[in-house]
Amino acid sequence: MTSLFRSSLQGVAAPPTALEAGDGYQTVRTPDPKAKPTRLSAHDVCVFYGDKQALENVSIDIPERSVSALIGPSGCGKSTFLRCLNRMNDTIEGARVTGEITLDGENLYSPQVDVVELRARIGMVFQKPNPFPKSIFENVAYGPKIHGLARSKSELEEIVVTSLKRAGLFEEVKDRLHAPGTGLSGGQQQRLCIARAIAVGPEVILMDEPCSALDPIATSIIEELIDELRENYTIIIVTHSMQQAARVSQKTAFFHLGKLIEEGPTERIFTNPRDKKTQDYITGRIG
Amino acid sequence: MTDSFTVSSSGAERRRARIRAGLGRRHLFERIFRGLGVLAILIALALVGSLFWMVISKGYPAFTQANLETEVYFDPDIIKVDPPPQQQPGQSAADFRAQRLAWQRQVTMSNWNRVVEQAVRAAVPPGLEITAREATALVDAGERHRLRDIFVENPGLLGERLPFTMLASADVDNWLKGTIDRDLPDERQQLSPATRALADQLLESGAIQFKFAWHIFTNVDSRSAPASAGLAGGLVGSLYMMLVVVLLAVPIGVASAIYLEEFAPKNRLTDLIEVNINNLAAVPSIVFGLFGAAVFIKYIGLPLSAPIVGGLVLTLMTLPTIIIATRSSLRAVPPSLRQAALGLGASRTQMVFHHVLPVTLPGILTATIIGVAQALGETAPLLLIGMNAFVAAVPGTPFDQSTALPAQIYLWQGNENRNFFEARTSAAIMVLLTLMITMNAIAVLLRQRLERLK
Ligand SMILES: Nc1ncnc2c1ncn2[C@@H]1O[C@H](COP(=O)(O)OP(=O)(O)OP(=O)(O)O)[C@@H](O)[C@H]1O
Numbered sequence: 001m002t003s004l005f006r007s008s009l010q011g012v013a014a015p016p017t018a019l020e021a022g023d024g025y026q027t028v029r030t031p032d033p034k035a036k037p038t039r040l041s042a043h044d045v046c047v048f049y050g051d052k053q054a055l056e057n058v059s060i061d062i063p064e065r066s067v068s069a070l071i072g073p074s075g076c077g078k079s080t081f082l083r084c085l086n087r088m089n090d091t092i093e094g095a096r097v098t099g100e101i102t103l104d105g106e107n108l109y110s111p112q113v114d115v116v117e118l119r120a121r122i123g124m125v126f127q128k129p130n131p132f133p134k135s136i137f138e139n140v141a142y143g144p145k146i147h148g149l150a151r152s153k154s155e156l157e158e159i160v161v162t163s164l165k166r167a168g169l170f171e172e173v174k175d176r177l178h179a180p181g182t183g184l185s186g187g188q189q190q191r192l193c194i195a196r197a198i199a200v201g202p203e204v205i206l207m208d209e210p211c212s213a214l215d216p217i218a219t220s221i222i223e224e225l226i227d228e229l230r231e232n233y234t235i236i237i238v239t240h241s242m243q244q245a246a247r248v249s250q251k252t253a254f255f256h257l258g259k260l261i262e263e264g265p266t267e268r269i270f271t272n273p274r275d276k277k278t279q280d281y282i283t284g285r286i287g
Numbered sequence: 288m289t290d291s292f293t294v295s296s297s298g299a300e301r302r303r304a305r306i307r308a309g310l311g312r313r314h315l316f317e318r319i320f321r322g323l324g325v326l327a328i329l330i331a332l333a334l335v336g337s338l339f340w341m342v343i344s345k346g347y348p349a350f351t352q353a354n355l356e357t358e359v360y361f362d363p364d365i366i367k368v369d370p371p372p373q374q375q376p377g378q379s380a381a382d383f384r385a386q387r388l389a390w391q392r393q394v395t396m397s398n399w400n401r402v403v404e405q406a407v408r409a410a411v412p413p414g415l416e417i418t419a420r421e422a423t424a425l426v427d428a429g430e431r432h433r434l435r436d437i438f439v440e441n442p443g444l445l446g447e448r449l450p451f452t453m454l455a456s457a458d459v460d461n462w463l464k465g466t467i468d469r470d471l472p473d474e475r476q477q478l479s480p481a482t483r484a485l486a487d488q489l490l491e492s493g494a495i496q497f498k499f500a501w502h503i504f505t506n507v508d509s510r511s512a513p514a515s516a517g518l519a520g521g522l523v524g525s526l527y528m529m530l531v532v533v534l535l536a537v538p539i540g541v542a543s544a545i546y547l548e549e550f551a552p553k554n555r556l557t558d559l560i561e562v563n564i565n566n567l568a569a570v571p572s573i574v575f576g577l578f579g580a581a582v583f584i585k586y587i588g589l590p591l592s593a594p595i596v597g598g599l600v601l602t603l604m605t606l607p608t609i610i611i612a613t614r615s616s617l618r619a620v621p622p623s624l625r626q627a628a629l630g631l632g633a634s635r636t637q638m639v640f641h642h643v644l645p646v647t648l649p650g651i652l653t654a655t656i657i658g659v660a661q662a663l664g665e666t667a668p669l670l671l672i673g674m675n676a677f678v679a680a681v682p683g684t685p686f687d688q689s690t691a692l693p694a695q696i697y698l699w700q701g702n703e704n705r706n707f708f709e710a711r712t713s714a715a716i717m718v719l720l721t722l723m724i725t726m727n728a729i730a731v732l733l734r735q736r737l738e739r740l741k
């Protein structure tokens with residue numbers, strides 16, 4: 001513990017160089033023989049907010065068409081890591097990312113990558129539902145419109161309707177597609193945000209505590225939805241609910257103080273964690 | 288310490304007692320603070336109220352003016368003119384124009400003072416003897432020009448009689464309204480005893496009536512005929528300046544605010560720019576006037592006393608206000624909205640124009656209108672670019688010489704005929720304040736309307 005602390009303190013004074021990278025700690029990994037092929041892969045990712053290091057040498061493979069859960073106590077860097085995956089950290093003043101993240105083998109941080117295209121491929125749903133102050137229809141239609149995905153009005157309408165159906169919201173809002181999206185209930189708004197994200201046809205969907213503002217019923221609706229979406233999308237979800245992680249995910253990664261402590265098949269992590277900190281966290285002793 | 292936090296009943300009792308002991312002071316403090324707040328509001332209201340009371344009570348009499356109802360006789364013995372020229376077949380247009388001008392000169396040469404005098408005499412009750420000067424002193428000096436213009440337009444009036452309402456002179460207006468002390472000795476009165484008596488009699492008989500003075504809005508300033516002096520020049524001049532400000536300050540201000548807030552990297556240079564914009568907002572307006580005189584008039588060579596220069600100077604003054612207000616309303620947009628747009632793959636520009644600007648529009652509009660309203664009332668810089676010159680004309684374009692509302696107020700405030708122009712100054716202030724209040728009301732309405740749309 002003390003030695004870990006010291007290395008993180010050194011990180012504050014001078015960010016670790018590539019040579020030092022990886023020698024601070026070792027992530028406990030349990031390979032999953034049943035896992036689908038890797039889609040996204042992070043390698044030695046470090047994130048700094050100004051001088052403060054928020055993530056230390058995180059390396060993980062995310063399999064396609066499955067749900068991966070990121071868990072860990074508050075402030076451990078889950079959201080930070082998630083934001084690295086679609087480069088939303090670029091929008092934060094003073095944030096700096098080192099290391100490598102690849103989508104289908106292509107480095108997201110290479111200069112050739114256009115963030116606009118990247119974010120169309122990797123969509124995001126936020127902790128707090130944040131529909132645009134526009135109509136339900138326009139909320140969902142916005143992404144396809146700016147990316148030029150619909151060639152005609154009817155095509156656009158079709159995209160909107162299928163996205164709303166996929167997000168399990170269509171039946172509830174079909175009579176008021178032109179009512180403001182902000183007038184929906186919290187759970188409906190979150191499903192609207194999911195519909196908005198999938199309308200662009202992303203390959204990966206990042207969800208940052210999508211249910212934290214919702215009641216148990218709305219939560220279970222969204223969990224079912226995630227389970228269905230898994231067939232077509234690669235999903236990464238941050239959650240504070242161990243039960244939720246256990247219910248929806250196939251792979252789980254446990255973060256602690258900016259480090260990826262342990263990752264592996266969800267079942268394995270929850271039934272038989274190998275690291276002491278993971279064990280303490282899932283049994284409720286830290287966090 | 289530990290004892291007071293135990294759950295034992297005696298501990299709870301003691302805690303409550305301690306809270307209760309402090310309650311009196313806490314409530315007292317709250318009451319005092321509220322009282323101070325109410326007092327502050329009352330003082331502010333009283334100040335604003337007395338300002339309005341002062342301006343309105345002084346200014347409203349100026350909106351009615353004494354008018355003499357009488358009859359004009361276009362006497363052929365006085366107006367000795369040839370019949371107006373007709374365009375002959377084969378005559379060139381230039382020839383005809385020259386001929387017509389000559390005829391107009393002839394009309395002007397006629398003794399219109401006599402016509403006015405006759406018209407006044409027509410209203411004088413029989414038996415009252417007054418001299419010609421005493422008669423013409425009754426009506427405004429501008430009336431003879433008005434009669435002449437009517438005649439030029441309509442030469443067929445020669446030899447005709449026409450019921451006619453004449454504006455009473457400023458001195459008569461003063462006398463009848465009591466703005467000049469009636470007990471002053473004769474030598475300190477502006478009017479001769481005969482004219483004063485006549486004015487009183489005419490008022491009594493109903494020949495002189497007080498009427499709403501529309502000409503305040505339609506006439507330009509006048510020194511020789513003070514009773515007919517109006518604000519039209521200042522109104523149009525100010526309008527042109529507002530136009531320049533809206534066309535320049537709003538797009539430039541909003542664009543720079545958006546760039547600085549949304550696109551510019553945050554570094555030394557942008558910090559420096561930010562500091563300087565804030566400094567610019569604090570620069571006294573008279574300095575902008577000096578700058579305008581030096582740069583726009585001397586260096587660029589724009590005309591003196593022109594609304595375009597005034598507008599440019601006011602644009603400089605309004606820019607920082609608009610930039611600062613727009614930036615703060617951009618900053619107030621919740622980050623979640625930006626994240627939502629960026630997360631979907633919107634570019635920065637799309638995020639700004641599709642999502643951020645629509646929600647900030649009410650704020651930007653309000654800031655703009657308030658900035659423009661402030662510019663409307665600004666006087667000091669106008670004095671330095673010659674807009675306080677006496678200009679008796681409505682400017683046709685922003686490049687023509689003109690005055691402006693606040694400059695007009697300043698000019699009237701300094702007019703020698705204090706008794707008459709004191710009310711007129713307040714009336715002009717009322718017009719200016721009404722314009723500003725209207726603009727601010729529009730800002731509030733627009734804001735509410737736009738916010739309801741959201
Ligand atoms: N914009 C930022 N600027 C500076 N520091 C930040 C910023 N965002 C996060 N941090 C810091 O980085 C660390 C990780 O934050 P992060 O938001 O990733 O945690 P988290 O695991 O998502 O926590 P939670 O579960 O509470 O959402 C924290 O110490 C936090 O204070």
Ligand SMILES: [Mg+2]
Pocket residue numbers: 078079080208
């Ligand atoms: Mg978080």
